[in-house]
Amino acid sequence: MPKYFAGCDLGSTTGKAVILNASGKVVASALIRSKIDPIETGREVLEMAAGQVEGLDVRDISYLVGTGYGRNEVPFANENVSEITCHAVGAHYMDPGVRTIVDIGGQDVKAIALNDDGSVLEFAMNDKCAAGTGRFYEAVVRTFDVTLDQFSELSLKAKKVVPVTSQCTVFAESELVSLLYKRHPPADIAAGVQLSVAKRVFTLARRVGIRPKVTVTGGCSKNKGLVKALEKVLRVDIVNLGMDPQFMGALGAAVIALRKQGN
Amino acid sequence: MKQPVSLPRLINDIVDSPISPLVDKAQEADRKAIAYTCSFVPEPLLNVEGLFGVRVRAPGVSGTPMADTYLSNVICSTVRSILEFVLEGTFSSINGWVFTASCDHMRRLYDNLDYLEHPDFIHILDVPHKRSEAAVQWMREELSMLAEKLADKFNVVTDDAALSRAIDAHNEYLALMRDISDLRKRDHPPLTGAMFQALIAAASSSPTDLIIPHLRVFYETARNAPGIDDYRARLLMAGSHCDDPHYIRVIESTGALVVGDRTCTGSIPALAPIDDEGDPLTVLARRSLSNISCPRMMEEFDTRVEEIIAAAKEFRVDGVVLETMKFCDTWGVEASPMINALRKAKIPVLRLEREYSLGSEGQLQTRVQAFMESMGK
Numbered sequence: 001m002p003k004y005f006a007g008c009d010l011g012s013t014t015g016k017a018v019i020l021n022a023s024g025k026v027v028a029s030a031l032i033r034s035k036i037d038p039i040e041t042g043r044e045v046l047e048m049a050a051g052q053v054e055g056l057d058v059r060d061i062s063y064l065v066g067t068g069y070g071r072n073e074v075p076f077a078n079e080n081v082s083e084i085t086c087h088a089v090g091a092h093y094m095d096p097g098v099r100t101i102v103d104i105g106g107q108d109v110k111a112i113a114l115n116d117d118g119s120v121l122e123f124a125m126n127d128k129c130a131a132g133t134g135r136f137y138e139a140v141v142r143t144f145d146v147t148l149d150q151f152s153e154l155s156l157k158a159k160k161v162v163p164v165t166s167q168c169t170v171f172a173e174s175e176l177v178s179l180l181y182k183r184h185p186p187a188d189i190a191a192g193v194q195l196s197v198a199k200r201v202f203t204l205a206r207r208v209g210i211r212p213k214v215t216v217t218g219g220c221s222k223n224k225g226l227v228k229a230l231e232k233v234l235r236v237d238i239v240n241l242g243m244d245p246q247f248m249g250a251l252g253a254a255v256i257a258l259r260k261q262g263n
Numbered sequence: 264m265k266q267p268v269s270l271p272r273l274i275n276d277i278v279d280s281p282i283s284p285l286v287d288k289a290q291e292a293d294r295k296a297i298a299y300t301c302s303f304v305p306e307p308l309l310n311v312e313g314l315f316g317v318r319v320r321a322p323g324v325s326g327t328p329m330a331d332t333y334l335s336n337v338i339c340s341t342v343r344s345i346l347e348f349v350l351e352g353t354f355s356s357i358n359g360w361v362f363t364a365s366c367d368h369m370r371r372l373y374d375n376l377d378y379l380e381h382p383d384f385i386h387i388l389d390v391p392h393k394r395s396e397a398a399v400q401w402m403r404e405e406l407s408m409l410a411e412k413l414a415d416k417f418n419v420v421t422d423d424a425a426l427s428r429a430i431d432a433h434n435e436y437l438a439l440m441r442d443i444s445d446l447r448k449r450d451h452p453p454l455t456g457a458m459f460q461a462l463i464a465a466a467s468s469s470p471t472d473l474i475i476p477h478l479r480v481f482y483e484t485a486r487n488a489p490g491i492d493d494y495r496a497r498l499l500m501a502g503s504h505c506d507d508p509h510y511i512r513v514i515e516s517t518g519a520l521v522v523g524d525r526t527c528t529g530s531i532p533a534l535a536p537i538d539d540e541g542d543p544l545t546v547l548a549r550r551s552l553s554n555i556s557c558p559r560m561m562e563e564f565d566t567r568v569e570e571i572i573a574a575a576k577e578f579r580v581d582g583v584v585l586e587t588m589k590f591c592d593t594w595g596v597e598a599s600p601m602i603n604a605l606r607k608a609k610i611p612v613l614r615l616e617r618e619y620s621l622g623s624e625g626q627l628q629t630r631v632q633a634f635m636e637s638m639g640k
Contacts, residue, residue, distance in 0.1 A: 069629075081636060082632040082633040084630075085636040125626065127616070127623065
């Protein structure tokens, strides 16, 4: 039986799993919405990923690394590694030129500076507040009564930016309602939301230093309007990693698992 | 992490209680409890016969809604939490309060306590921002006024002989804490950083003479115990107010072992013995100004950095965790250049900004774990 190595990233909103073969090629990946029980999320997403490889049972994975908010709860994991290290390893694995990562997940925003070898040089992370995270966007799209994809597209159609001053998720929701009632174009307000999040990221990223190449990982990386706002605020091009950036944590965990091959 | 020793139950009880049961016991013996909040208050002056000092904490504070109506929203949460407990009546059995004008936040605590509660005894010490001989004399005058006021109010003796006895007694406590602290220098320390902080917190919030026997029992057990050998990295905690062992416990839950500390509620007040020669008030004044590495002291930045570097070497740590209370003006200014200075000395540093009450444990663990991983641990 060939050897396989896996990473499982249990985030606050989604669970992700990536499986590599012994050559380091991604042979499977899976993503599910997080359940109440993190162990159940881990088990299900790992089984989904393993199911994509013929004859592979999760228990046959040679080495499994857990990461993310629920990293202590990944079933069968050999060890756990922080998501900060895993995103760094994953992004560097896909593009060794990456020096700065902005990871925007369900409840955390992180800026990570990388050394030339892909190790973490410095990182900065939001506090308790979930402003600018996936949770924040969930509240925003509820106000706009659209999907996140629709919201992202809407923001790209803005003619100008209507400033959104509230960072707090709850206050921002109220502010958006009043801006909509004032008949500001929804697209312009949406662009204001993207800019407010990008500015929050800017302060974090400045703390670690913004060095190209810069990439965005985590679930919010799929929000094109946000990525565009980040490019404007950070004054850099955001590089595409060639793999869904939401999987970078799980990929990094799998790469770490692969590197343990000799142990 | 396997822990070879555990804390005596009494220590845990004290740590989780705003008022130590030993305070009640001492008060039943007609001794008066004098509360204080800052390391610049010299404990021996509050420990003369008939009195004892209590460093107040607010363990278990769940919010500060009442204090928030009296304090600005940029006052640190240590001060808010203590005022909240004051307003709840948690500290109503305290007989007197001594503050220092160590920072604006502590001054506001003094102002509000005086205004809202009118304690029978409340005093604030002016503390110079320098260590010069003139500053020592100024501080001595401040202590002299406090000594006189304590003597008048509580009918106790605060003369030189009484102060010398209090200094000797405090030296006994310091010697014991030094012995316990030295255990942390071992390759495999028998106690965790959380345990050490619990001992310090319990001791500083209890009458010293009543807590010493319990500390001694712990020391005798710990010094013969096997050490902790499954930790990932040795860390030094530096920074502002941190009287909560549970905060350190969360850090250590990642596999780190906090083997040393240079916080104002840890070892910064200095476990070194107090000079027992010379005029006691001058000795205490000099000790306060010389041994407390608070960023409020001007022109001492390099000394503070050197102290942390020296401690990092002494305790053979892999990195330093610089924890600062949110809105702490002094540490807010100090932290950035200190991080640069420590990194220049090739010491890895993680800065953690925190509130008084523990929250977001998962994010705290992530930061510490990533810090250790960045050190290759």
